[in-house]
Amino acid sequence: MTTTTRTTAQGAAESASVAQTLRLLRGVWHEHIAGYDFSGNELTDDPEAARPGPLPFEQLVYLDLDGDDYRQTNVVVRGRPAHTRTFTGRIVDGILHFDLPEGAPDIVGVSAGPGTVVFGPTRLDGPAARYAEPDWVRHLGNNQRTRTTALYRHGVLVRTLTANATRINEDPTRRLPWDPRGADGPVHDGSAQTTVYREESK
Numbered sequence: 332m333t334t335t336t337r338t339t340a341q342g343a344a345e346s347a348s349v350a351q352t353l354r355l356l357r358g359v360w361h362e363h364i365a366g367y368d369f370s371g372n373e374l375t376d377d378p379e380a381a382r383p384g385p386l387p388f389e390q391l392v393y394l395d396l397d398g399d400d401y402r403q404t405n406v407v408v409r410g411r412p413a414h415t416r417t418f419t420g421r422i423v424d425g426i427l428h429f430d431l432p433e434g435a436p437d438i439v440g441v442s443a444g445p446g447t448v449v450f451g452p453t454r455l456d457g458p459a460a461r462y463a464e465p466d467w468v469r470h471l472g473n474n475q476r477t478r479t480t481a482l483y484r485h486g487v488l489v490r491t492l493t494a495n496a497t498r499i500n501e502d503p504t505r506r507l508p509w510d511p512r513g514a515d516g517p518v519h520d521g522s523a524q525t526t527v528y529r530e531e532s533k
Contacts, residue, residue, distance in 0.1 A: 347442050347444055348442060349422060349426060349441060350422055352446055352447065353440070353448065356394050356470055357503060358502070359392070359499055359501075359507060361499050363387065364390065364493070366387070366492045367490065373387075379484050384410075388407060390407045391510060392406075400420075401418075401419060401421065402417065402419050402519050403417070404416070404418075404520070405417075408510075415512065417519045418430075419519075427440030436457060438450065439451070443467065446470040447467065447468065463482075464482045466478055466480045475497060475498075477494065478492075480494075505518065506518055
């Protein structure tokens with residue numbers, strides 16, 4: 332293998348890494364989220380979600396990667412009651428591991444090639460069998476991305492979602508002026524606590 336070939340291969344491997352994809356996705360995104368039944372009809376309600384509510388809806392997504400530390404905060408801005416959720420995690424050995432409460436499954440972010448990352452459980456048994464919602468997130472270039480997810484409840488597929496997003500700010504460390512929480516205050520002030528993995532959850 333020549334030096335040029337090795338350099339090209341190394342560059343391709345780096346561009347396909349989870350960290351590189353998350354760096355591409357860093358910023359503030361405006362997501363437009365729609366749900367669908369299995370035949371492609373758009374849904375108006377999402378009763379099986381971790382946080383049920385009407386469809387479609389919109390949210391801001393503040394996504395940051397500081398070294399190996401990942402932080403994401405979603406802020407609903409239209410279509411559902413105002414709500415904020417924060418997710419944190421850390422890249423270990425090239426894989427993103429999310430911080431979740433005791434009893435939750437191991438939720439990871441793994442590469443699906445350059446510019447694409449998949450978030451989901453490492454196993455589908457135990458708590459993940461009660462609730463699983465893997466996300467396929469793809470950076471499209473030109474400040475555009477898409478996120479597609481499939482929701483499983485007790486091992487049964489119940490619906491799909493697609494979120495089309497535009498990056499509206501490169502800096503995810505400050506709230507936007509039109510953030511419904513107000514422009515002042517910490518970006519990541521939500522909670523990663525969830526009860527969807529418990530036995531008594533719906």
